[in-house]
Ligand SMILES: Nc1ncnc2c1ncn2[C@@H]1O[C@H](COP(=O)(O)OP(=O)(O)OP(=O)(O)O)[C@@H](O)[C@H]1O
């Protein structure tokens with residue numbers, strides 16, 4: 661199949677016409693798309709690489725599509741913005757099956773629709789044997805809000821999370837332990853049955869649905885800093901601490917109660933599960949700080965208070981859990 665044949669299959673799947681009038685002036689198909697922007701534009705990019713970010717024996721093309729959209733939309737949300745457009749670039753070994761590419765496209769289209777955000781273009785390229793890379797760029801609109809940076813946390817603020825912690829990391833760990841779940845639809849959250857707990861965690865690892873709507877809610881509520889948790893609570897919380905020059909003093913009891921108890925502890929046990937709560941990557945939940953008394957009340961995706969911001973001590977900016985620096989550090993692509 662030629663490149664233009666493939667594009668003529670892919671582009672209609674994005675159904676951009678549904679978004680006509682919502683900022684897309686020229687849809688995919690020309691040299692570039694044209695979109696309207698009312699204000700400063702939020703822009704971010706995040707890619708996935710076969711073998712590094714997913715394995716074909718665990719994830720379908722559809723899963724990869726959902727996940728790469730989620731990663732990008734959560735970065736937009738972590739600034740306090742709503743997503744307004746996506747660009748999708750695929751570099752694939754020509755042996756990659758057409759079915760896989762179509763499945764990937766369906767997953768991207770599903771994620772984009774869920775985020776109410778059009779795919780406005782992209783690129784197709786071939787890659788050496790075995791290589792498949794999917795790269796997404798996302799645009800966002802702050803709708804008049806000030807961007808929420810990593811650097812605004814102040815002593816006296818409370819630290820809160822929207823979404824779960826450790827689910828994706830626990831799902832990955834369960835795959836690594838040899839459990840293979842390919843439940844086709846989203847399983848119910850289960851706190852009593854181990855098999856169902858395994859299934860829901862592996863599902864979240866394959867196709868996360870972080871609470872990205874909570875980003876603008878947090879910004880409106882006066883969040884002083886925010887980040888999406890892609891490399892684990894400890895590493896990403898540490899980024900807020902460093903950027904803000906403060907200590908994030910997290911409450912071990914609150915973390916264990918809200919995030920370890922339940923599917924993670926059931927599926928992995930307390931010790932391994934706790935590591936995932938602290939250091940599991942790819943969760944894309946939102947971590948934010950708020951002035952005391954202004955944590956938003958959002959029933960759809962509640963914010964859970966997990967600690968406080970305090971002045972940095974002689975050790976400098978850092979993140980502590982129960983008063984100590986955790987021994988786990990989180991994900992780093994290059995740390996080996
Ligand atoms: N190759 C690069 N060239 C220029 N800037 C980069 C490059 N890679 C990353 N950055 C910038 O460095 C910062 C941190 O990047 P990183 O990918 O760690 O983002 P993140 O938000 O922490 O992670 P994630 O994207 O998984 O949520 C971002 O501002 C990003 O734009």
Ligand SMILES: Cc1ncc(C[n+]2csc(CCOP(=O)(O)O)c2C)c(N)n1
Pocket residue numbers: 706707711712713714715731832890891940941942991
């Ligand atoms: C096969 C396979 N091995 C390991 C992982 C785990 N993993 C990959 S990237 C990442 C952090 C976020 O990266 P980024 O900062 O690039 O978004 C994590 C935890 C996986 N998903 N699949």
Ligand SMILES: [Mg+2]
Pocket residue numbers: 734735738887888889890
């Ligand atoms: Mg991020």
